[in-house]
Amino acid sequence: MFKKNLADLKAYQPGPSPEEIRKAYGLRRLVKLDSNENVYGASPEVRKAILNDTLLPELYPDCRDSALRSDLSQRLGVPEDQFLFGLGLDEIIVLISRAFLASGDSMVMAWPTFYEYYCHAQIEGAATRKIPVDASGRHDLKAMLAAIDETTRVVWVCNPNNPTGTYLTHRELADFLDQVPNDVVVVLDEAYIDFVTADDFPRSTELMAAHPNLVVLRTFSKSYGLASFRIGYALSSRRIIDEIDKVRPPFNNPRLSQIAAFAALQDQAFKDTCVRKNREVRDMVSEFLDEKKIPYYPTQANFIFIKTDRPEEVAETCKKNGFLINPFETGIRVTLGKKDDMTVLLRLLGRIFSEAPAEPSI
Incomplete structure (x- = not known):
């Protein structure tokens, strides 16, 4: 049953x-x-934007998140068709798992890291290979590479890692991506990127240009303080974004969430x-x-x-x-x-x- x-x-x-x-x-x-x-x-601008908005509760929200998409595209230098928005990163993790994982597949992740990666692989029937973090609490990239085989469809990298807070450098991540097979999707979860002060932190949008199999995740829940509005986004090649978009529910980001995120983005x-x-x-x-x-x-x-x-x-x-x-x-x-x-x-x-x-x- x-x-x-x-x-x-x-x-x-x-x-x-x-x-x-x-x-x-x-x-x-x-x-x-x-x-x-x-x-x-x-930001106080979020409250102002919401209170000044005409609710229009009878209308569906903007399915493309157009204002956010345009603004972020200009800020990050990434084409508008390489964005996908979701109900926080939790929904995007669900969508990635649904789009790329099935029974008989496998995925690779560090441990400990964000539990949702494992949870949704299980739901899709895929095997999970948990690679313990090293003694310094960082992803063991060498061991993660060794765990990839012909069944592997997705590799998850949380950077900075939750719960350890440790990070991988640009060079470490670039070398890792060079060795991952091109038909394996690497998901780089950067939920906490705005708190980073390290000079050698990965320049992920730069890495995207060289690695079409890289998906970068970011959110408005953390540094922008919008956790209750549940809005995050993915960046990747158009081919991968289009594939994930096939399983995305239409109108998945409420109007007020889009308004709140746009207002927060203006108040850097x-x-x-x-x-x-x-x-x-x-x-x-x-x-x-x-x-x-x-x-x-x-x-x-x-x-x-x-x-x-x-x-x-x-x-x-x-x-x-x-x-x-x-x-x-x-x-x-x-x-x-x-x-x-x-x-x-x-x-x-x-x-x-x-x-x-x-x-x-x-």
């Missing part, structure tokens, strides 16, 4: 709402640092301010962790991965003290919050880790 491919999958469990947690623990305030959201919100000063504040907090957190000798992965994103062999315990202690963070198998991922909040959290982490600091093996 049910699709066999779903047997080992579980539905996404959002857990209690922040308000429910606050009440359950008797907290006056709960700082949400578990979902890599932009703690500074969205606000985004730059968010990025600057994130960098300042990142440096502050890194200095603290170094001083306390608490192991972590250096990050280029708006979150940091702290290594510990007791992640659930640490996360629970933080929750009881008003901070919601995300535990993983080998550590905790903490969104880089506002400076005042992070100052309090660091004092708490200092006490927690002074009790029994431990660095797990990968």
Whole structure:
């Protein structure tokens, strides 16, 4: 009766709402640092644009996302017909999986990385080859290349990687792409690219010109603070975009989402301010962790991965003290919050880790 491919999958469990947690623990305030959201919100121009818009609820939205498409094309120097828009990157991951993966196929990904890559390969009946990150929390590109065979259709590269925050350089990624077979789609997920400050980060639109099998993903959910509007986009060769477009639902981006994204895009000063504040907090957190000798992965994103062999315990202690963070198998991922909040959290982490600091093996 049910699709066999779903047997080992579980539905996404959002857990209690922040308000429910606050009440359950008797907290006056709960700082949400578990979902890599932009703690500074969205540009004030977004609210103005939405309030000034004529809703026209009876009409379908612009199926082509025309205003966004035109603006981004000029900013990025990529032709308009090489864009595809979706309900956040989650939907685009679904569409890529649907377009290129089937039973008998395989895909390659790092581990840990964004879970949705694995989830939708399973739904399509494709095999997943999870390649552990190296000791520095980075993609093991050599091992990922070795895992590619004649059944491989898609390779996922998250850069900066979620949850480790580490990144691949332009040269590393270019060399990797040179060795991937041309008939294998490489998806480069750059959800956190706007927080990057490294000079040697990949110039992905440049790499697209040399590698027609490369798909680049970006989103308005992170640096632009539009997570609730669910809008992201893919860049690739026209051949690949056309193929993915075959499985895209029409009118998939609501009118208000398009308006919000366009308004956010016009206010680069606000985004730059968010990025600057994130960098300042990142440096502050890194200095603290170094001083306390608490192991972590250096990050280029708006979150940091702290290594510990007791992640659930640490996360629970933080929750009881008003901070919601995300535990993983080998550590905790903490969104880089506002400076005042992070100052309090660091004092708490200092006490927690002074009790029994431990660095797990990968």
